[in-house]
Amino acid sequence: MINAAGLATSYALGTANITATSGNVSGSTTLTVNPAVLDSIIVTPVNPIIVFVSGDPPTLQFIATASYSDGGTDIVTSTANWASDNTSVATIGVNTGLAATVAAGTTTMAATYDGTTGNTTLTVLPDTVPPVVTLTSPTEGQVLSDNTTTVSGTVDDVSATANVTVNGGTPTALTLGASGNFSQSVSLNTGSNTVLVTAVDGSGNTGTSGTITVVVDPDKPTITITQPAAGIVTDNSSLAVIGTVSGNVTSANLILNGVSQSVSVAGGSFSANVTLVEGINILVVNAYIAGHEDDSQ
Numbered sequence: 637m638i639n640a641a642g643l644a645t646s647y648a649l650g651t652a653n654i655t656a657t658s659g660n661v662s663g664s665t666t667l668t669v670n671p672a673v674l675d676s677i678i679v680t681p682v683n684p685i686i687v688f689v690s691g692d693p694p695t696l697q698f699i700a701t702a703s704y705s706d707g708g709t710d711i712v713t714s715t716a717n718w719a720s721d722n723t724s725v726a727t728i729g730v731n732t733g734l735a736a737t738v739a740a741g742t743t744t745m746a747a748t749y750d751g752t753t754g755n756t757t758l759t760v761l762p763d764t765v766p767p768v769v770t771l772t773s774p775t776e777g778q779v780l781s782d783n784t785t786t787v788s789g790t791v792d793d794v795s796a797t798a799n800v801t802v803n804g805g806t807p808t809a810l811t812l813g814a815s816g817n818f819s820q821s822v823s824l825n826t827g828s829n830t831v832l833v834t835a836v837d838g839s840g841n842t843g844t845s846g847t848i849t850v851v852v853d854p855d856k857p858t859i860t861i862t863q864p865a866a867g868i869v870t871d872n873s874s875l876a877v878i879g880t881v882s883g884n885v886t887s888a889n890l891i892l893n894g895v896s897q898s899v900s901v902a903g904g905s906f907s908a909n910v911t912l913v914e915g916i917n918i919l920v921v922n923a924y925i926a927g928h929e930d931d932s933q
Contacts, residue, residue, distance in 0.1 A: 672706035677716065677754030679747050685759040688740050690838030691767070691793030696726075698733040700747035700754065716747040725760055740839075766843035767793040767835040774831065776848040780824070781856040787831060788819040789845065796835040796843075803830055824852045857883040857923040864919075870912070878907045881923045888923040 638644040638654060646669040655664040678701045686694050700716040701709050713733045720728045720735070722743035728735045735745060740762035746755040771789040774780070787800050787810075794816045799807035802822050810818040810833070822831070829852065833845040863878040864870075881888055881901050890899045892910050899908040901923070910919070 672704040672708060674702055674750050674752050675705050676703045677701070677712070677747055677749055677752050678703055679745060679754045679756040681756070683757045683759070685761060686737065687761045688737050688763045688839070689765070690763045690841075691795045693737045695737070696735045696758065698728070698735060698745055698747070698756070700733060700749060702749055702752075712749045713747075716749040719746050719748075720744070720758075721746070726758055763837065763839035763841060766841035767791050767796045767798075767837050769798070769833050769835050769843045769845040771831070771833050771845035771848065774848065774850045777850070779851045779853055779856055781852070781854060781858060783824050783826065783852055784821060785824060785850070786819055786821050787833065788817070789833060791816045791818065791835045791843070793835065793837050796837045798833065798835040801832045801834070807834070824850065826852045826854060855883055857881050857885050859888070859921050859923055861919070861921060873912045873914075875910050875912055876907060877910055877919065877921070878905070879921060880905050881921075883923075885923045888921055891920040891922065893918055 637647070642656065644654060644667060649669050649671060651669070652667045653664055654667050655662055680699045680701065684696060686696060688694070698713070698718070699711065700713045702712045703709050714731055716731070716733070718728045718730055718733050720726055720743045722741060723738070725739055725741035725743040726735045726737045728745055733747065735758060737760050740760050742757055742759050744755050745758050746753055769789065769791050771787070773788045774785055791798050791812055794812050794814065796812065798810040798812055798818060800810055800820055800822060801807045803825065808820060808822065810820050812818055829850050830847050831850060832847045834842060835844075836842050859879060859881050861877065861879040864875060877890060881904055885901050888899050888901055888906055889896050890908050890910070893913065897908070899906045906921075
């Protein structure tokens with residue numbers, strides 16, 4: 637269609653004769669409407685920057701858009717041919733546009749469609765975040781009666797190399813489970829001991845649990861509350877607390893809901909009556925030998 641001002645609008649491919657008449661004079665020409673041609677391939681996101689994480693390498697989805705001469709566009713991500721010019725930094729799915737990072741650096745991501753190529757630069761920054769190491773056992777200041785204990789906890793990077801060091805000696809390798817958990821038996825000296833867990837990720841970043849101190853005291857009393865059982869539910873507010881204490885202990889402290897009372901220990905046994913409050917009651921028994929305290933709840 638052409639208007640009075642001579643502006644033609646195309647509706648389909650093909651040819652049309654265009655005639656202009658002024659009075660008795662006319663002229664004509666042929667208008668040919670050809671298919672739109674591919675002008676360019678646009679790759680997005682444009683020049684992205686991401687941070688590498690050694691334990692969980694990040695991925696990034698690229699999109700290829702075909703831009704045509706008629707102003708139209710088309711998403712051609714899955715039909716384009718993708719390539720990375722530096723696969724030591726990142727690889728990319730040939731027909732997916734999904735990039736997987738490998739290490740820090742830069743690489744050009746290119747998408748080729750119908751003979752036309754578009755590209756962008758991916759920058760991967762180095763991983764500078766150390767693994768997070770959580771030590772759950774033993775705890776700081778804990779007093780043990782045994783020269784052997786189990787070191788347990790978690791590392792948030794399951795690919796990290798972890799070890800435990802006792803008293804600054806030779807590190808012992810830790811095996812990380814599927815969730816980054818670890819458990820390792822270690823030997824301690826009588827007296828004060830230091831325990832440190834470290835983890836190194838694939839980028840060389842080192843995380844630690846922080847050094848804790850535990851004490852081995854062979855004379856430490858062992859307390860066992862034989863009655864009541866933990867978690868018992870009762871409708872009686874009066875309750876007998878019965879238990880045993882090892883070692884040369886003649887008295888202990890019974891603490892109910894934060895209130896302490898002294899109880900006698902005879903022949904390694906103790907017994908006391910307490911009055912409970914409605915709801916949850918917290919019961920702790922402490923005994924002392926050589927200045928050390930042992931708790932049983």
